[in-house]
Amino acid sequence: MLRLDRVSIERGGKPILDGIDLEIRRGSITAIVGPSGIGKSSLLATLNGLLRPASGTLSVDGIGPLRTPASLLAHRRGSATVFQEHALIARLSALDNVLLGLADRRHPLSPLPWPRAMREEALAALAEVGLLGKALDPVARLSGGERQRVGIARALVRKPRLLLADEPFASVDPALAERLAAEFLRLVREHALTLVIVLHQLDLARRLAERIVGLGDGRVVFDGSPERFDAAAQERLFPLHSAPESTPP
Incomplete structure (x- = not known):
């Protein structure tokens, strides 16, 4: 490869x-x-x-x-990367952080909400790492292990x-x-x-x-x-x- x-x-x-x-x-x-x-x-x-x-x-x-x-x-x-220090935005929710993994699929200056299909993809990725129930929680409130799972979900959502x-x-x-x-x-x-x-x-x-x-x-x-x-x-x-x-x- x-x-x-x-x-x-x-x-x-x-x-x-x-x-x-x-x-x-x-x-x-x-x-x-x-x-x-x-x-x-x-x-x-x-x-x-x-x-x-x-x-x-x-x-x-x-x-x-x-x-x-x-x-x-x-x-x-x-390709996608999982980082040691997560590289997440603490004030954003777990869902929004995972959606950032799809940022290259929409215009960077778009004022519109994330499309429903992308939100569903991000929720599915959070479900895979066992964090669907914390999708709307700010990353700042998550534990270290949960933050790492968000980082993994953000990588996986890119397929x-x-x-x-x-x-x-x-x-x-x-x-x-x-x-x-x-x-x-x-x-x-x-x-x-x-x-x-x-x-x-x-x-x-x-x-x-x-x-x-x-x-x-x-x-x-x-x-x-x-x-x-x-x-x-x-x-x-x-x-x-x-x-x-x-x-x-």
Whole structure:
């Protein structure tokens, strides 16, 4: 579905990743792991077209290389992202926040209410994550776990082919992270999505993903199944036993 050929990534003129070759198969679940600051989020931003590679090519099945505004727009319409800090508007209701996932389907200056069909789609997405009863509640009144579910619903309402997630369980307690991860995986499989997820909880990465890609020193240093991500592979990514906790603090 996605192919990176010799992709190098910079932020603020500073090299982050260099010469990345990576293929993401349609329908696969891939976890990106590595030390803090190594470039995991930058790689995700490149995959969704928000960050352009400094060099190399990102290609998408059915679209081709992402070199023009039209190709980037087509790619973004088929993808969605779940963020670590939810990226919600606290004063708006859960329903209105989910509707923002459909903002590219109507004129940005339209003074008209959201069409009934779009509102029904947003309500259906909230129902999928178990929050239909809180559709009209301001996000500011929701718990951390509920806010994360709203973020997931906002991504699902786009009906994406590709779902990207940037440490979606990092800001909740370990028990809730486990429940959210199980629910998240169920939704990904039910919708037959291609998922690329950045995780710092290595135990969740092993359980959720079919493939783990480890980043270190600006390159891919591990690419294989969770079964192959053993202690030696973990030591290469996190030397001197500096691996993150298996669950968030």
